[in-house]
Amino acid sequence: MNDKASLFVEANIQAVNYEIAKMTIEKYEIDGEDFLDEMDDDEKEVQFKKDDVDHPAPFMISGSNVAIRGGIKFSIN
Amino acid sequence: MKIRDLILYSMILSFCVTGLVQAQGSTKIFGVGGYGFGISNDEFMSSYTYDSNWELDDRTDHYINGGKGMKYGGGIELPIRPNVALRAEYCMSSMPEITAVDEYEADNTKYETKTTAKGWNISAVVLIQVPMDKKTLYGGLGGGYFNASATVETEFPAYIIDYTGYIPFFEEVEGLEQEKVTMSSAIGLVGVLGIVRCP
Numbered sequence: 001m002n003d004k005a006s007l008f009v010e011a012n013i014q015a016v017n018y019e020i021a022k023m024t025i026e027k028y029e030i031d032g033e034d035f036l037d038e039m040d041d042d043e044k045e046v047q048f049k050k051d052d053v054d055h056p057a058p059f060m061i062s063g064s065n066v067a068i069r070g071g072i073k074f075s076i077n
Numbered sequence: 078m079k080i081r082d083l084i085l086y087s088m089i090l091s092f093c094v095t096g097l098v099q100a101q102g103s104t105k106i107f108g109v110g111g112y113g114f115g116i117s118n119d120e121f122m123s124s125y126t127y128d129s130n131w132e133l134d135d136r137t138d139h140y141i142n143g144g145k146g147m148k149y150g151g152g153i154e155l156p157i158r159p160n161v162a163l164r165a166e167y168c169m170s171s172m173p174e175i176t177a178v179d180e181y182e183a184d185n186t187k188y189e190t191k192t193t194a195k196g197w198n199i200s201a202v203v204l205i206q207v208p209m210d211k212k213t214l215y216g217g218l219g220g221g222y223f224n225a226s227a228t229v230e231t232e233f234p235a236y237i238i239d240y241t242g243y244i245p246f247f248e249e250v251e252g253l254e255q256e257k258v259t260m261s262s263a264i265g266l267v268g269v270l271g272i273v274r275c276p
Binding site: 005006008009010011012013014015016017020021022023024025026027028030031032046063064066069070071072073074075076077 | 103104105106107108109110111112113114115116142143144145148151154213215223225226228234235236237238239240241242243244245246247248249250251252253254255256257258
């Protein structure tokens with residue numbers, strides 16, 4: 001190690017709300033058959049809501065998280 | 078673009094440019110890794126067990142949070158004022174797989190539904206630094222965009238759905254930096270991260 005290197009540990013909090021996300025369906029396959037081409041553009045765009053309980057999408061959730069992270073920094077000047 | 082937005086962006090840009098000219102301290106590049114713990118997990122799907130009479134016998138709920146999982150990336154820190162730095166970062170993440178199993182004892186069958194998610198994000202954070210001897214405390218606020226992709230795969234009925242999208246987020250950071258590191262402190266950091274990763 002040298003005097004230009006430093007170590008750090010940190011808590012990183014991300015506040016994410018997937019309800020404001022605009023997701024797009026890239027693949028829709030049933031029994032090996034691709035149905036994406038049969039979908040309109042409007043159908044491919046998905047906006048998830050928590051109360052949309054019948055939708056199989058994983059993003060009708062909050063993605064907020066606390067990450068414990070660590071790493072190394074190098075001065076470059 | 079509205080005039081109000083244009084003025085706001087101009088002010089931010091002028092602040093950064095002016096700060097770079099007057100900057101003290103050094104520019105740093107960094108690599109980072111860690112583990113994200115989900116806040117406010119939401120119920121996502123359930124595993125069901127049906128007895129030999131096709132009656133529901135048991136149910137187990139599964140919870141999901143897209144921010145949970147391993148994170149690793151890197152970036153650059155630019156000093157823009159004395160004890161103020163601008164951090165730009167690229168970070169990748171992957172959520173642990175979630176598997177729900179529906180089990181039917183009457184005909185001895187099982188069907189799985191698997192959900193996986195991964196993504197990357199870019200973010201910018203303004204850091205306020207408090208130097209103390211060879212250590213520096215810092216905290217900061219910022220935000221960025223998260224690019225997420227997810228796959229839901231079900232055995233019965235057999236379907237696969239892939240999603241991608243961009244989600245804005247706010248970010249808050251607080252941490253401690255140890256300057257002029259030794260090999261022992263580097264090993265100590267790796268040990269702490271190992272404990273965090275394996276609760």
